[in-house]
Amino acid sequence: MKKKSISMLLxxxxxxxxxxxxxxxxxxEEVAIVEESYxxxxxxxxKKETIASKVLLNGRVRANEEVMVMPQMPGTVxxxxxxxxxxxxxxxxxxxxxxxxxxxSIEQAEHSVELAKRGVEQAExxxxxxxxxxxxxxxxxxDALVNLERIKALYEAGAVPKTQLEQAELxxxxxxxxxxxxxxxxxxxxxxQALNQLSxxxxxxxxxxxxxxxxxxxxxxxxxxxNLTVVEGQLASNAQAAATIVDMDTVYLQIDVAENMVxxxxxxxxxxxxxxxxxxxxxxxxxxxxxxxxxxxxQLYTVKVYINNKDRKIRPGMSGSVxxxxxxxxxxxxxxxxxxxxxxxETVVYLVKxxxxxxxxxxxGLDTGLYIxxxxxxxxGDIVIIKGQHYVVDGxxxxxxxxx
Numbered sequence: 001m002k003k004k005s006i007s008m009l010l011x012x013x014x015x016x017x018x019x020x021x022x023x024x025x026x027x028x029e030e031v032a033i034v035e036e037s038y039x040x041x042x043x044x045x046x047k048k049e050t051i052a053s054k055v056l057l058n059g060r061v062r063a064n065e066e067v068m069v070m071p072q073m074p075g076t077v078x079x080x081x082x083x084x085x086x087x088x089x090x091x092x093x094x095x096x097x098x099x100x101x102x103x104x105s106i107e108q109a110e111h112s113v114e115l116a117k118r119g120v121e122q123a124e125x126x127x128x129x130x131x132x133x134x135x136x137x138x139x140x141x142x143d144a145l146v147n148l149e150r151i152k153a154l155y156e157a158g159a160v161p162k163t164q165l166e167q168a169e170l171x172x173x174x175x176x177x178x179x180x181x182x183x184x185x186x187x188x189x190x191x192x193q194a195l196n197q198l199s200x201x202x203x204x205x206x207x208x209x210x211x212x213x214x215x216x217x218x219x220x221x222x223x224x225x226x227n228l229t230v231v232e233g234q235l236a237s238n239a240q241a242a243a244t245i246v247d248m249d250t251v252y253l254q255i256d257v258a259e260n261m262v263x264x265x266x267x268x269x270x271x272x273x274x275x276x277x278x279x280x281x282x283x284x285x286x287x288x289x290x291x292x293x294x295x296x297x298x299q300l301y302t303v304k305v306y307i308n309n310k311d312r313k314i315r316p317g318m319s320g321s322v323x324x325x326x327x328x329x330x331x332x333x334x335x336x337x338x339x340x341x342x343x344x345x346e347t348v349v350y351l352v353k354x355x356x357x358x359x360x361x362x363x364x365g366l367d368t369g370l371y372i373x374x375x376x377x378x379x380x381g382d383i384v385i386i387k388g389q390h391y392v393v394d395g396x397x398x399x400x401x402x403x404x
Contacts, residue, residue: 039396041388043352043403046378049334051368052325059255061275063248063316064306067221068241071097072214077236082243084228087312088219094243095230097215106212109205116198123191130187134180144172223247224312248312253285253320256300264326265290271305275320278313285322327366333378334371339386340364349378350385350392352400357385357392 075097082094151168154160227244230236253273257265265287273285289304305322307314339349340362351358360382365373378384385392392398 038399039388039392040401041385041398043383043400044386046333046335046380046382046384048331048380050330051334051371052328053366053368054323054325056321056323057255058321059253061251061314061316061318061320062254063246064250064252065221065247067245069243069245070241071217071236071238074237077230077232077234080232082225084225086225090219090222092219093216094219095217099215102211106208109208112201113205116201119194120198123194126187127191130184134184137177137180141177148172219245221245221247249310250306251309251314252304252306253322255303255322257303258300262301272323273307273320275314275318277318329366329373333374335374335384336386337372339384350389352383352385352398355397357396357398359394
């Protein structure tokens with residue numbers, strides 16, 4: 001009887017221990033559940049930013065200048081100073097044409113100039129001689145006139161015969177002076193003719209020298225040789241391009257824009273340019289040209305964005321894109337678009353205040369895709385839930401696990 005009582009006591013004690021242990025475990029689990037009853041969220045602080053609505057337009061790179069080089073005159077190419085892919089400077093001699101015939105022409109022209117100069121000298125001497133003769137004849141005439149007046153007075157006084165008067169009148173004739181004057185005039189005409197001949201000879205010489213200069217075919221611009229059709233010893237025509245030079249220092253990306261966008265652009269506007277095949281990052285280009293009329297085929301307006309290409313990594317024909325800012329807001333409150341929710345025909349975000357989610361109605365402005373302008377409902381410094389907001393309700397306890 002005693003042993004049975006002890007066994008019963010031990011059994012009761014064991015049951016009590018099991019019950020106590022179970023209750024304690026449930027209590028701990030309930031406390032843990034209470035402590036873990038929150039939603040993990042990621043946050044971001046509302047700030048004032050400058051945002052812009054952008055559109056990305058694709059285009060193709062083109063050379064700023066592409067010039068075909070042609071000789072000024074046909075002839076045999078005696079020397080070529082370039083090859084494909086060479087970078088040449090403006091006025092650099094690219095090739096030389098045969099100069100033998102032109103050198104002979106220059107020598108002949110020089111001889112003609114010398115002969116013309118001698119003719120001018122002779123004409124000058126002729127003028128001087130004619131003028132001397134004129135002055136001498138004039139002096140004799142003046143003396144003859146004085147003598148005529150004296151003889152007339154003597155004849156009227158009966159001191160000299162009439163024959164002497166007639167001789168004095170003959171000596172005072174103006175015909176010799178008129179003849180001398182005509183000779184001066186003819187000498188001056190001869191001098192002008194000699195000057196004209198000299199001018200023609202000098203023009204012929206300058207033309208010959210110009211022809212010699214034309215045998216030196218020079219680069220009209222700085223650029224790269226992209227096409228070459230001549231070789232030494234062959235004939236080159238002045239009707240066919242011998243080479244093509246492309247300006248590589250400045251290129252432009254040509255894009256086509258629609259009518260609803262073209263008036264939002266302006267000359268000198270800076271834009272972001274991406275050329276993935278040549279550059280690892282965006283560069284800044286400048287709008288230099290906006291077509292005043294639309295293309296008849298595409299009904300789009302051509303826009304040229306010029307790019308500095310001093311390292312010549314960008315090549316004509318490459319594809320690229322331009323980011324155009326169509327609308328901009330400066331110093332406005334913005335929030336990530338992913339944080340915004342539509343709820344019962346209202347736009348809301350969830351703020352974090354005192355470790356709780358607080359529903360806040362907002363009014364939106366400019367939407368750029370990643371960020372959206374908030375015109376009403378938020379203040380600078382508000383903490384917005386940007387991840388986890390779909391799992392909370394107003395007043396929900398939250399815990400920040402990521403973010404600021």
